[in-house]
Amino acid sequence: MKVKKIEVGSLETNCYVIRSNGEATIVDPGGEAEKITGSLKNGREEDPEVKFVLATHFHWDHVDAVADLVDQLDVDFYLGKKDLELFEKSGELDVTPDRLLEEGEKIEVGRNSFEVWETPGHTPGSITLVEEDERKLFVGDLVFSAGFGRTDLPGGSKSELEKSLNRVVNLDGDWEVYPGHGPVFHLKEKLASSPFLSDLKEG
Numbered sequence: 001m002k003v004k005k006i007e008v009g010s011l012e013t014n015c016y017v018i019r020s021n022g023e024a025t026i027v028d029p030g031g032e033a034e035k036i037t038g039s040l041k042n043g044r045e046e047d048p049e050v051k052f053v054l055a056t057h058f059h060w061d062h063v064d065a066v067a068d069l070v071d072q073l074d075v076d077f078y079l080g081k082k083d084l085e086l087f088e089k090s091g092e093l094d095v096t097p098d099r100l101l102e103e104g105e106k107i108e109v110g111r112n113s114f115e116v117w118e119t120p121g122h123t124p125g126s127i128t129l130v131e132e133d134e135r136k137l138f139v140g141d142l143v144f145s146a147g148f149g150r151t152d153l154p155g156g157s158k159s160e161l162e163k164s165l166n167r168v169v170n171l172d173g174d175w176e177v178y179p180g181h182g183p184v185f186h187l188k189e190k191l192a193s194s195p196f197l198s199d200l201k202e203g
């Protein structure tokens with residue numbers, strides 16, 4: 001897969017355009033729809049077929065361009081099932097989720113398959129996309145290269161965040177982590193620099 005990171009909106013959210021074998025998905029379109037659709041064009045390559053847009057969690061800085069993209073690209077919107085309440089309370093989006101994702105579901109883009117993990121803590125319905133073949137994780141605001149997702153917003157939970165982090169750090173091997181803000185990093189490096197995380201790692 002090819003992953004393009006586009007920083008969007010006032011909080012510089014990382015929106016990821018993931019392409020694989022002529023297909024694509026857009027993760028966390030937090031604003032600036034035009035910038036995102038512009039990045040779908042890639043020189044001489046044919047424009048990919050965008051299969052869906054997905055939000056790792058329902059916070060405005062991750063969903064602000066969803067309605068525009070759904071409208072322009074005529075695609076479905078995927079969201080973690082347990083963030084439905086945040087979505088309903090916000091009343092901000094002009095679209096409703098077409099698919100509500102739950103633990104263990106698999107979603108395909110081109111040759112790649114992403115397993116959905118429910119990783120609550122930052123919000124109740126935060127999800128992580130786990131791509132085992134290429135060892136890539138799309139974690140939203142669970143963990144950043146410097147720091148962790150905040151848990152003081154509605155539905156946040158420090159103990160849930162810790163449980164979610166515990167799952168992630170106990171993955172075997174090295175993984176490339178694509179967070180909702182800031183630089184992409186390797187899980188091993190993060191573990192080496194974070195006593196808190198390395199304590200969560202078993203064995």
Ligand SMILES: [Zn+2]
Pocket residue numbers: 057059062122141
């Ligand atoms: Zn957030």
